[in-house]
Each structure stands twice: as C-alpha cells, then as structure tokens.
Amino acid sequence: MPTSRAIGAYQKHATDPVEERVNNFAPLVKKLAYHLVARLPASVEVDDLIQAGLIGLMDAARNFDPTAGVLFETYATQRIRGAMLDELREADWLPRQLRRSMRDIEAALVKLEHKLGRAANESEVADAMNLPLADYQELLADCRGHQLIYYDDHDSEDDSRSALDSMAADHKSDPLNEIDDNAFRQVLIDGIANLPEREKMVMALYYEQELNLKEIGAVLNVSESRVCQLHSQAVARLRVKLRDWTQK
Template sequence: MPSPRALGMYRQNATDPVEERVRTHAPLVKRLAYHMIAKLPASVEVDDLIQAGLIGLMEAARNFDPAAGAQFETYASQRIRGAMLDELREADWLPRHIRKSMRDIERALVKLEHQLGRAPNEIEMAQAMNLPLAEYQTLLADARGHQLIYYEDFDNDEGQRDALDGLAADFKSDPLNDLDEDAFRRTLVHSIEHLPEREKMVMALYYNEELNLKEIGAVLGVSESRVCQLHSQAIARLRAKLSDWTQNR
C-alpha cells in the first residue's frame, strides 16, 4: 500500500477517482519494483523504487484520460517504470572518466583471463594496462565499485546502448523475462563463486553480512582503502562475466 507520506499528497476522498486508482493499483507499484530490483545493484533500496513508483502512479492517476482508449493499468505501468528509472538516473554518481577507466579494466580482465586461463592478479592487470601498480590501484579506489550495473552509459560512441533504456525494454511484456532473470542470477552466483578468494570474502562480508568497508578491513586486517580496491576489482570481474553472458545469451 502507498506510504502515508505519499498518500498525504492527496486528500482522503473515497469518491475521488484519482484516489481510487492509486489505492487499487498500489500493489502494481510493488510488483514492478521487485521485478526491477532483481537486475540492479545491492546498493539500490527497493523502498526507494517503490516511493518513486508511487509518485509515478499518482501522476498517472491524475493525468489519465479514459476517453483515450487505453486501459489505466497499461498507462500507469509506463508512468511507474518511468518514475523508477528517473530515480535511478538521479542516483547515478559515477563520473564519466571513472566509468571509462572501469570499462578499460573490464576489457583488460577479459583479455587476460582468456590468455592465462585464470583470473589475473593486480600486478598482471597493471602490466597489461601499461600502468604502475599504484596507479592501477588508484583507479580501483576512485571507482569505489558500488555499481554492478551502471545506470547510464555516456560513451555511446563505442556502440553500447543506454543501460537504463535496455533495462526499461527488458520490462516489456515478454514470457521469456522470468527465464532471463533466473539465468542472470545463476550466472551471477557462478561468477561470484569463481572470484579470487579474498575478493569473494569481501563480497560476502559486504553484501551478505552488510559490513561497511572499514569493518571489512578490520576482519581482513587491511586498510579501508585496500578493501575498496578489492571490492572494485571484484565488481569489474563480475561485470566482465555478465557482459559475456549478455552478449552470448
């Protein structure tokens, strides 16, 4: 059901068609939010998507024209998804130059892993990118590795589609969508299992135990900045694996 704060935007009036549409279709917002959250980073809170979706539902309820011929649920679904995607765009903080550096790291990871037949270490990665080890680690620290999926891809000159546009397209009515989500989860779990041991531990402590980077550093006996580097490199490895899955599915 809508939150009190969200519903407070409207006066309680049982005969108001706008209020009735919001109340009737509030479960649709939750369903769409949980559908979307399955393909987003753990840092995204489902409650934030639901709150944004409720605003989209309210706008849809207020602007809906029954004479236009469309069903309200169809119209509302589009507005709800749009509001959620707008919320994600606003939350996307990663600067363009850092995102480009991370894509460079991902490409180098893929190339080296194919050459070596195993996950490359940081020294090998730095050499492959013609960087001093300290500079490579600085790139990892700057990225802070919080996003498994980037919300927008600014460098479309490389032929990559906008990640949010792709995400929106994925939520169109498609009987294969649930199968795709299951395959995505299986690929992600498999990729995490094959991370280097220390990076896998960082991911488990961060996402399963919900420790912050400083707390993880205390567990591992390293600095917070070192945990940040390990986390970013783990994210880069996972993104490279998931990119292969997307291209080959």
Template sequence: MTKMYNAQGKLSQSDVLTKYAPLVRRLGLQLVAKMPASVDLDDLIQAGMIGLMDAASRYKEDQGAQFETYASQRIRGAMLDELRANDWLPRSMRKTSREVESAVHKVEQSLGRSASETEIAEHMNMPLDEYQSMLQDLHGSQLIYYEDFDRSADDEPFLDRYCVDRSDPLSALLDDSLRGALIEAIDKLPEREKLLMSLYYERGLNLREIGAVMEVSESRVCQLHSQAVARLRTKLREQAWTSVEA
C-alpha cells in the first residue's frame, strides 16, 4: 500500500483526495437514494469531501481504526449536517402544514377512506380554490423535517415519540421500519397521488415532467404533491413506524 503520510506524519491531502474520492461518491449515492428527488447529489459530495479532509487532518495512524472506517464516519456526518442545514420551512408554513394534516386525519378517520380535496376544504371551512392555493403555498414540503424532533414545538412531535435512535434522527429515519411503513402508506394513496409520488421519488422526474405525464399543469402537480405528503405524514403518525410500543 502506498504511504500517504508526509514528513510530519500527517496524511497528504492530495493523495487522500485521489484515493478516497470514490468512497465519498459511493456514500453520497447510498444516502441520496433514500432521500427525496430534491436532494442534490453534488451538494452531498461537496460536503462529504469537506468531511474527508477533516478526517485526514485529524487521523493518526496509531489510533487503532483503519483510515477508511474513520473517514467514512466523518464523511457521512458531514453529509448529514448538509441535509440538516437545508431542512427548513417558515414557521407559518409549518403551522399551515399541521393544519392540513390535522384536517386530513379527522376527515379520513370519519369517512374510513381517503378524503377528497373538496371534503378536506369543507372541513376547514374554506372554498376549494382557497384550499388548493394553500397546498400550492406548501410546495417544497417534505415527508420528514428535523423540526419534527424539536420538543419546543406547539405539540409533541410524532417522530420524537417513536424514534429509537434519538442521537441521530436521520439515521433512524433511513431504517427498514420507516421504509416499510412508508411503502405501506404510499400504497394506500389515491391512484393519482400514488403515481405522482412514484414519478417524483422513484423515477426522479421534476414537477414539469410529471405534469406532462399526468396531463395536468405544474401547479396542479405541486398541489397534489403537498396533498400526498400530508396524507403520508398522517399515516406515519398512525402507524407508529418503529418497534417502540405506544
């Protein structure tokens, strides 16, 4: 194996970049595959390269761990920090999102089936076009927010109640139990919303492209996406998706 240490016993940054850049990309691909299509791989790789350089500057050959193992932890941590930093939505929009989710939950519990937009709008005492405008404003809403773990929020966040690994919420969100619960919840969506989520999260199409496939406007796709996200967040609450017993 080629030695990557300089005269001062430190790892050479140029050699580290050359040797471990593929590792950064591989970790980035593993992570982005579990994220919404809006997460940019290049941003994760850039953050991961910073994590790699940090690992190179801190690593000592005699500290016991292999460098690749040590660096992988630093790279992944830097990528998770990048995801945390980009998890934001104005508080007013979070409040609106919770109101929509609450309405969806109450109407669907009452009806025992997926609620239509008209039924949800009626429950919220607003015209359909006003409700659809609200969905439009929620464009960019995500299935999971880091603020879901914030105990200072108005009500107890559902993920905080059920997340096993509270030291690293995102790692817990990527586990098999959540993926299984999410697959089950998506399968119960109305057909159009199910198709939309498949095109967006599995096929990686943007809203304009999805609109072309579904033969609706981009703004209508945006509304349907926000509606689907509200339904899914409601279902995840109901399913208490980890193995923790309520």
C-alpha cells in the first residue's frame, strides 16, 4: 500500500489539466487586460482587470469540455473578457463627466476645423478651450477609452451598461468590427487617412496591429501616457467626421 508521503509526491508531480491551463494561459489575461484598459478611463486600474480575468480563466479551466470542438484559447478568451466586463459594470467605469469632456473637445475641434480649414493642433485646441496645454493633455488622458462608435450618444439613463454591452457583443472590443455599412466604413477610412501623421500611426498600430499603448509607445519612442493622449485626440477627430456624415 502506498504511503501518504508517496501519494503526496505523486500528486505533486502529476499533471493537473486545470492548473496546466491556468499556467499556460495566464499571459493571455494580461494581454487582454492591457488591450481593454486602453479603452477605459484612467481611473480604471489594469491590476483590477487582471485579477478579474484570472478568475475568469480559472473558471474556464475548470469548466472547459475538450470534446466540445472548441479550442481552449477561444473559450478562455470569452470567459476572461466576460469576467473583466462584469467587474467594470460593478465599478460604474464610465463617468458622465468623461463624456461631457470629450464632447467639449469635439466641439472645439469642429469650430477650429471650420475656421482653419485643416486639423487643429493641440495648442490651438487648448487655446480654444481656454486651457493651458498641459491641462488639455491631461484631459485627453482622462478621456482615454472614449468609444469611436457612438455607444454613449444615445439618451439612456444607463450609458455605462449600454457601452459595456456593446463591447461584450464584440469579442475583440474593436470598434472597427462594428461597422458593416460600406459608406460608413469609407467615411472612417477617409477620416483616418486625414489624421495628423502621428495620430494616424497610433490608430494603425492599435486597431490593425493590436498593440497596446505601452507597445505603441516603444515603437514611437514616447511615453504610454503620450500615446493615450494621441489616441484620445484621434478618436475625437474621427467622431467629428462620423457625426458630420450621419447628419447629412
């Protein structure tokens, strides 16, 4: 009869499929968290998303059915992202002040574009909003994560939930995947093509190459915070273009 010590040694070295899945796919949680947090206000901590995602991963590892004909990575990705979105719903992640701030930026961009006949730079937008440049850039950072598509432009008493539900419906949380109308898509493509060069590069690296803000910063040799500012401003410019198109 095997001793308790022998049994313990066997259990220690035996392969636990649940533990193995968690260990192998833990890096996926971090990747998804960093990609999601870039779409959220600066008040959202990436560590909170990672913690929620790990719970989702453990749940996926325990409940995965290898005979279901689905890859574990596909199944786990859905469960991880779902756990993160549940955490965000409970935290009320999208304050109304953020939406008001972004709309103020968009209004300033509209006036300046009509006045100048070109894309306004940050200093010009800051002046139009009667803000020091540093304060305007801080506002851009706070507006991180404002959606490209008009999730929050509908009159709803629960804007945060509608935005999150839209993100959950799209398994990649990628606004570009929400666009089916060819004319709408063309307006967006034209809008991106007309962005200032650095903002255009940020959008390409983020949505096409799926790099996170830290990785984009390394490519552009700027800080993650600076990439966040450029992304928010690019989104504001594109929202102006899309709004003009929808009102025609």
